Amino acid sequence: MDNNKPIGVFDSGIGGTSIWKEIHNLLPNEKTIYLADSKNAPYGEKSKEDIIRLSMKNTDFLLKMDCKLIVVACNTATTNAIRELRAHYDIPFIGIEPAIKPAATNSKTQIIGILATKGTLNSELFHKTTEIYHHTKIIEQIGYGLVELIENGQIESPEMNQLLHSYLEPMIEANIDFLVLGCSHYPYLIPQIRKIIPNHIHIIDSGLAVARQTQNVLTEIGFNTDNNNKPIFYTNTNPKVLENILGSKYIVQEKDF
Numbered sequence: 001m002d003n004n005k006p007i008g009v010f011d012s013g014i015g016g017t018s019i020w021k022e023i024h025n026l027l028p029n030e031k032t033i034y035l036a037d038s039k040n041a042p043y044g045e046k047s048k049e050d051i052i053r054l055s056m057k058n059t060d061f062l063l064k065m066d067c068k069l070i071v072v073a074c075n076t077a078t079t080n081a082i083r084e085l086r087a088h089y090d091i092p093f094i095g096i097e098p099a100i101k102p103a104a105t106n107s108k109t110q111i112i113g114i115l116a117t118k119g120t121l122n123s124e125l126f127h128k129t130t131e132i133y134h135h136t137k138i139i140e141q142i143g144y145g146l147v148e149l150i151e152n153g154q155i156e157s158p159e160m161n162q163l164l165h166s167y168l169e170p171m172i173e174a175n176i177d178f179l180v181l182g183c184s185h186y187p188y189l190i191p192q193i194r195k196i197i198p199n200h201i202h203i204i205d206s207g208l209a210v211a212r213q214t215q216n217v218l219t220e221i222g223f224n225t226d227n228n229n230k231p232i233f234y235t236n237t238n239p240k241v242l243e244n245i246l247g248s249k250y251i252v253q254e255k256d257f
Contacts, residue, residue, distance in 0.1 A: 003222035006031040006232075007214065008062030008070040012054075013041035013151045014235075014242045015185025016073030019096060022207035023071065023214050024231065030218070031229035033065050035257070038237040042147035043076040044117025044183070051119060055081040059089060061234075061257045069217060071210065072096065073184050075116060079123035092217050097129065098182035099204045104133040106202075107178050111137045113171035116182025118142045126182075139174055141167045143183060150185045153241045161192060168196050181205040188245070 007027075009020050013036050020034050035058055043051050055077045062070055069092045072078045072085070078095030085093050098120065103112040120126055121140050130138055149160045171179065179201055181187060187205045194203075231250065235242050239252035246252070 003068075004031065004224050004226050005066050005068035006033045006229075008033050008035065008059075008065065008067030009073050010035040010037065010055075010058040010062060010070070010077075011073040011184055012043040012076065013038040013147065013185065014245050015147065015150065015183060015188070017242070017245055018187040018205070019071065019073035019184050019207050019210050020231075022211035026208075026211040026215055027218070027223075029227045029229065030224045031226070032231045033062060033067060034231065034233045035061060036233070036235040036237075036242055037257075038151055038235050038242075041151050042117060043074060044119040044142075044147065046119065048080045048119075048123075051077055051080040052084050055085055056088065057257070059085060063089070063091070065232075067091070068221060069094065069214070071214060073210070075182050075184060075206075076119035076123075079120050079125040083125075092221065094210060094213050094217060096184060096206045096210050098126065098180050099206045099209065100129055100133060100138070100180060103178035103180050103202075103204050104136040104138075107136060109175050109177045110135060111139065111174055111176050112178040112180060113139045113141065113168075113174070113176040114180040114182050115141050115143050115167060115186060116180075117147065118144075120182050137174075139171050139176060141171065143167060143186065146189065147183065147185050150188060151241060153244060155188055156192065160189070164189065164192055164196055168193065172197060172201070176201060178202045178204060
């Protein structure tokens with residue numbers, strides 16, 4: 001395999017850039033192509049069949065870009081479609097799942113909260129994961145409306161603040177000591193979440209774990225040897241929101257796919 005081929009990353013929108021940033025920080029020499037399917041966000045409200053179809057569409061696009069590995073930077077797409085992706089394509093896939101294990105293992109109260117999309121919480125893979133930790137009480141909360149607000153650039157809006165209060169306050173009252181963020185969009189809400197939850201509650205997301213797993217897979221298929229690689233970003237909607245999240249040094253291309 002050509003080591004200098006790019007890593008492909010896709011998400012239902014801009015949220016997966018939280019995963020991309022961890023990968024880019026850990027593996028700065030790797031060329032990356034990020035695909036934001038914002039036109040179809042959020043995936044969390046879609047059927048399993050639609051999620052599989054969209055995930056395959058995104059994969060086909062990234063394979064045309066000659067990617068050597070694909071990161072499914074979306075909890076909903078991972079929990080609903082990664083098995084089908086691995087069966088259908090002859091390329092390594094790395095998924096992202098809610099980080100239940102470190103939360104359940106380290107919880108002192110044995111009560112943890114998870115904020116995720118409907119598609120993730122209702123998935124078979126998520127239920128299989130949570131069954132392992134039957135000694136821990138897991139409070140599940142669907143983050144209705146959060147992805148839409150993030151995609152519309154309303155991270156610090158009154159609507160966002162109101163939703164977060166309504167989702168997090170019952171968890172605080174239930175005495176959680178870990179909050180698992182089960183959607184790659186949600187790390188962008190950490191500053192707002194921190195204003196709501198007590199300091200003793202730990203927030204966990206999966207970004208660094210995914211980056212390390214990407215590094216592990218690259219030890220088998222080969223690291224990039226060229227250090228002049230600039231990341232490429234595609235979106236199928238207005239690129240402004242993605243540009244605002246990434247910062248001015250990156251160019252986002254609008255492309256129908």
